[in-house]
Amino acid sequence: MKQKIITLKHVAEAANVSVTAVSLVLNGKICQIPESTKERIWEKARKLHYRPNSIALSLATKKTKTIGIIIPDITNAFFAQSVHYLQSELTRHGYVSLLCDSEERFDKDYQSIELLASRQVDGLILALSAESFLESNQQKIVELLHQISIPHVFFDRCGIPGKTVVSVDNQACGAKVIRYLLRNGHKQIGVISGLLSLSSSRERLMGVREALSEVGLKLDQHQLITTTFSVESGRLAASRFDNKVTAIFAFDDLLAYGVMEALRAKGVRVPEDISLVGFDDLLFSALLGCRLTTISQPIKDMANKCCELLMAMIKTPFIAQSIRLPGELIIRDSVQHI
Structure with a gap:
């Protein structure tokens, strides 16, 4: 009945x-x-x-109390944790969320934005794929966002002028890692970066070069590898450094896990033979046999600020802001003084 x-x-x-x-x-x-x-x-x-009746209410108020979230990879623990805090904060503001995973693909980012617009979400939180920030694709994203005219905030990564974005201070964090390695006697440092279409990767690399230049050093081409953020990419990258490198800075912890596994397979010890630093401070970084020194991102604070800005934007449009929160260097066991 x-x-x-x-x-x-x-x-x-x-x-x-x-x-x-x-x-x-x-x-x-x-x-x-x-x-x-x-x-x-x-x-x-x-x-x-x-x-x-949410449908009747949305017709009356022209608001659905729904926010769309797009992330590039739900299997990446950083984004999984980010979604947890974003959804928690949105709930506190009286909103529910619709989550889309683009699987690091531009076409899925584009389709997800169209889908969420058709569901008449009140706002968007965007952590788009590296593909979407390639010049030709980025322009299509910009045009689509202009067309749908829905308030939106970029989370973690952006690089599009005139957009509101919340991220960690990637440049300062990159410099902080290099200064720490330099203080521990390392001058030959290998860097494994994410794809440089990502603002987060470019900014971390700027920090690396800034800190090296302070002591009259530079990052040579053979010391830099750009790749995707994954354990497998870390494994492959580790084999491309020559024996002159005494330390490796991986731009996320997943890459560092892959590096550690590849080195262990070759009988190379961390930190006795080579030092290693990651970025993100994922759960397993404190649980490894050699606990990983890494940068801790203030994910909860980033999520809260992102939601705060979006709520304000939904009420009243405002001039774009770029919010960069400080990261913390978590010193553990994976760096040795030489």
Whole structure:
């Protein structure tokens, strides 16, 4: 038997008030209704198991209370953790989220934005794939975002002028790692970067070069490998450095895990034979046999700030902001002084 749908009218009749009064109270609107009447309305609504009709509400308010989130890889623990904090903060603001995983593909980013726009989300949180930031693809993304005209904030990565983005201060973190390695006697440092279409990779690399230049050093081409963020990419990259490198800075922890595995397979010890630093401070970084020195990103703070900016943007458009939060160098066991 189909369950009876309880409407505002049923609650109004039970509370002996108008439908308008019920709507004002249950939607939290400012009104002159006495507190005793408000309590009676809430009591009757609970007793009748009233549930608001989200479709009717969205038609009336032109808001769906829904936010679309696009990430490049849900299997990457950094993005999985980011989604956890983003969804938690959105819930606190009274929003639900629709999550899309682009699998590091431009076409899926584009399709996901179109899909979320068709669902009439109130806002978008975008951590797009490296492919989407290639020049030709980036222009298509910019045009699509202009066309759909939905408030949006970029998370972790962007590089598109005039867009609001929240990230860690990648340049400062890159420099911080290199200065730490230099203090420990390392001058021949190998760097494994993400693809340079990503602003996060470019900024970390700028920090690397900045810190090296402070002591009269530079990063030679043979000391830099660009690749995708994955364990397998780290394995492959590790074999491409010559024996002159005394330390490796991997631009994320997944890469560092792959490097550590490849070195172990060759009988090379971390940190006795070569030092290693990662980036992200994922859970397993503190649990490895040789605990990984790495940069900890303030993921919760980044997620909270991202949601805060998006909520403000939904209410009133404002000039784009670039928010960069400080990261922390977590010193563990994987760097040795030489």
